[in-house]
Amino acid sequence: MMFAGFAGVWTPAAMARELRQKPVSVTIAAERIVLFRGAQGQPAALIDRCPHRGVALSLGAVTPEGALACPFHGWEYGPDGLCSHIPLNDLPADKRRRAKAMALPVREVGGMIWVYTGTDVAAPPPLHVPGALTEPGWVLWHYAETWDCHWTRAMENMLDMPHVPYLHRRTIGRGMRRRITRDSRMTMHVEPTEYGMAIRNDLDGVRTSGFLEWHRPNGMALYILPPESKRGFRQHMWCVPVDEIHTRMMLVSARTFGGDNPISRLFDQFNRIILGEDRNVVQSTLPKVCPHPSEEMSVATDAPTLAFRRYYFNTLHESRWPLAEPPLGPPAEHRHGTP
Ligand code: FES
Ligand SMILES: [Fe+2]
DSSP states (O other), rough: OOOTTTOOOOEEEEGGGGSSOOEEEEETTEEEEEEEEEETTTTTEEESSSSTTTTOOGGGEEOSOOOEETTOOOOOOOOBBEEEEEOOOOHHHHOOOOOOSOOOEEEEEEEEEEEOOOTTTTOOOOOOOOOTTTTTTTTTEEEEEEESOOOHHHHHHHHHHHHHHHTTTTTTHHHHHHOOOOTOEEEEEEEEEESEEEEEEEETTEEEEEEEETTEEEEEEEEOOOTTTOOOOOOEEEEEEEEETEEEEEEEEEEEEEEEEEHHHHHHHHHHHHHHHHHHHHHHHHHSOOOOGGSSOOOOHHHHHHHHHIIIIIIISSTTTOOOOOOOBBBBBGGSSSO
């Protein structure tokens, strides 16, 4: 099956600025895809395998007509994947078009190239992109790095609040950590939304400023300024599966103020430090792929990550194990002992 564990969804595949005249090869869920721009500059996405002899089309070049020419024998493919030219052979068009590279639905929105990971490409579901990426008045800053981890572990880290005062105790979690005593309690509030879920939390009965959204399947939004505030400041992150052990973390920092000034850029540096703190622990996680919830002990503050995990196992994971209830509490073998 193509795109195993990540089929039938929209995901960012590259930053728009990465895609210029040359074709770009990206791997999504172990499937090699070539991105290029057609004659009008519109993005195109093909499975990166020439139908003639299977070589990577991404090693080829884009012709002045906006077709992608294979590096091996020069066969040319349009953005729709149809073969438009076979050199050295006089073939009628209908025969030539039998050589067809598989085209994937693709869009360019919010400074990113989005690809649909489907084989049912005729009618993909609508693409959902968070508002800050499409509405006027936002300054966007794009940044990407690759982590050595499975995307499910990275995604769960992004939806996880209770790690902030511990892992980030020297940076963004410092204030929260000072308020925490050994008797402190955090309460999670998880609301399903049309695009995923909204996550808020209380610390000792007081609502914290942390507000997160999950944008199905692999997106997260962190509201640094709350949604009701006049000015907007949000971090959008997508955990894009490359293969079983690599994830491309694609960040779009969005704000309605500040522009591209040095202070904003300083803040972006700070972002990278925080991201480094997360990367370090996520890359150390075993097993690599997030396991069935019955295999790890979970507590009430894990509710958001468990909600994600249920979606992953019920919808994306090929085994499709039905997980109706949030499986909270210790796994069976710990139930009778004292930890
Ligand atoms: S392998 Fe691509 S043209 Fe022959
Ligand atoms: Fe973090």
